[in-house]
Amino acid sequence: MQPTPDNYTRRNWLKQTLTHSLALAGASQLGISLPSTCAADSKPAENAPTLLLRSGWQTVNIGDIGHSPGILKLLEVYAPDFRIILWPNSVDRGVEPMLQKRFPHLKIVKGRLSRDGKLDSPELEEAFEQADFFLHGSGPSVVSRRELAHWDKVTGKPYGIYGVTVSEVTPELHRLLSGADFIYTRETSSLKNLKVAKVTSPEQDFAPDATFAIDLTDDPKAKAFQQKHQLEPGQYLCAVPRLRYTPYHKIHKGSRWSKEKIAEVESVNQQYQEIDHAKLRAAIIKWVRTSGQKAVVCPEMTYQTEIIQPLVIDPLPEDVKAKVVAHDQYWLPDEAGSLYRDASAVVSMECHSPIIACAHGTPGLYVRQPTDTIKGQMWYDIGLADWTFEIDEVNQQQIADRAIAVYENYDQSLEKLKTVMESISARQKRTMQVVRQAVLKAHTS
Numbered sequence: 001m002q003p004t005p006d007n008y009t010r011r012n013w014l015k016q017t018l019t020h021s022l023a024l025a026g027a028s029q030l031g032i033s034l035p036s037t038c039a040a041d042s043k044p045a046e047n048a049p050t051l052l053l054r055s056g057w058q059t060v061n062i063g064d065i066g067h068s069p070g071i072l073k074l075l076e077v078y079a080p081d082f083r084i085i086l087w088p089n090s091v092d093r094g095v096e097p098m099l100q101k102r103f104p105h106l107k108i109v110k111g112r113l114s115r116d117g118k119l120d121s122p123e124l125e126e127a128f129e130q131a132d133f134f135l136h137g138s139g140p141s142v143v144s145r146r147e148l149a150h151w152d153k154v155t156g157k158p159y160g161i162y163g164v165t166v167s168e169v170t171p172e173l174h175r176l177l178s179g180a181d182f183i184y185t186r187e188t189s190s191l192k193n194l195k196v197a198k199v200t201s202p203e204q205d206f207a208p209d210a211t212f213a214i215d216l217t218d219d220p221k222a223k224a225f226q227q228k229h230q231l232e233p234g235q236y237l238c239a240v241p242r243l244r245y246t247p248y249h250k251i252h253k254g255s256r257w258s259k260e261k262i263a264e265v266e267s268v269n270q271q272y273q274e275i276d277h278a279k280l281r282a283a284i285i286k287w288v289r290t291s292g293q294k295a296v297v298c299p300e301m302t303y304q305t306e307i308i309q310p311l312v313i314d315p316l317p318e319d320v321k322a323k324v325v326a327h328d329q330y331w332l333p334d335e336a337g338s339l340y341r342d343a344s345a346v347v348s349m350e351c352h353s354p355i356i357a358c359a360h361g362t363p364g365l366y367v368r369q370p371t372d373t374i375k376g377q378m379w380y381d382i383g384l385a386d387w388t389f390e391i392d393e394v395n396q397q398q399i400a401d402r403a404i405a406v407y408e409n410y411d412q413s414l415e416k417l418k419t420v421m422e423s424i425s426a427r428q429k430r431t432m433q434v435v436r437q438a439v440l441k442a443h444t445s
Helices: 005-029 062-078 095-102 122-130 145-155 171-179 188-196 219-228 259-291 302-306 308-313 333-341 352-359 374-381 396-408 410-444
Strands: 050-055 083-088 133-136 159-164 183-185 204-206 236-240 294-297 324-326 345-348 364-368 388-390
Touching: 050 062, 050 122, 050 145, 062 083, 062 095, 062 159, 062 333, 062 352, 062 410, 083 122, 122 145, 133 145, 133 410, 145 159, 145 171, 159 410, 183 188, 188 204, 188 374, 219 333, 236 259, 236 352, 259 294, 259 308, 259 345, 259 396, 294 308, 302 308, 308 324, 333 352, 345 352, 345 396, 352 364, 352 410, 364 374, 364 396, 374 388, 388 396, 396 410
Parallel strands: 050 083, 050 133, 133 159, 159 183, 183 204, 236 294, 236 345, 294 324, 345 364, 364 388
Antiparallel strands: none
């Protein structure tokens, strides 16, 4: 069935099944008594088990931002009686108030581990003293290995790693990984790397990126954008562009990239930008012409606001261009969550926009570039191979045909997504059970 305003209500019901009922059922099966109101409304006791969460790697990417609210939601559901202290690398661009609004009892501590091996803020030192357990959150690697090693050295207290990619295991990383109570990688490729490296942590398994648990929304902002561009809920496609390599030398002023690396990145991006975005445009063209719906081109990263118009919208045929709008301002995952939730589908050359879409009950299709790390294996691991495209192995028509098949078989697409999200929920429940027991053991030791 094609998406219409009538069955948009049905999709909302399916979304609730995915993101609310399953999670609460999982918590009750763990023997946790949740308050009658949202768990976020109940403040943990002062002597509660305390977890120090290291997450929030950067704010120029809504995917990197999304790791934190994802794992915080899982902890809210499966460990509502714990005190959670978030130690972020970065919470600027409005991320901190967004997190505090959704998780009002969350304590956020600021500070760095200086080059001389000392914590540079009293509140961070206090967090190290109070916390029973250190949890390294989802990310493209064990991003905070230096801070994790410091925790291990100065406290001797246990730690675990949840939802990371591990591409290479150095001797120092091997020691840290082997000392973890558990390691959950966000795709099975990383899990195989742990096996090959003979990492000896007692618990090693696959747990998808924590962003799959995200539930952030900003309906007022999304509604204002929808009204401005006459977008009806359930009646538009979202599309996300991407260059082969993220141009970090333009994003971060302090980039230490060599002239040679910059030249290589810009050369590869220039070589493939039209080839790649022609394939994204083909999906937009077929969607608009077949469905009659509009399309929104959105950013996942800050730099993409500058490529939306020239690489995606400007080259479109005039009849299609009239129904395509740009979200050409960088945003946060709460506004993206609302816009993606209300979309018919999301087709993205970035990994995390379709994750956010799926978390909100909307089919997410991932067009993967070979430069985008082994994290793409996650889509095959969770059972969405049919919605995953290796960009160099498919032509424009194949992506367009698969996208429109989601539209033309919409009920089946929603059922497919429901099955996938139920499987993810079950895996989250099992792995968070291990996290919970590890923290409780540390607290009582």
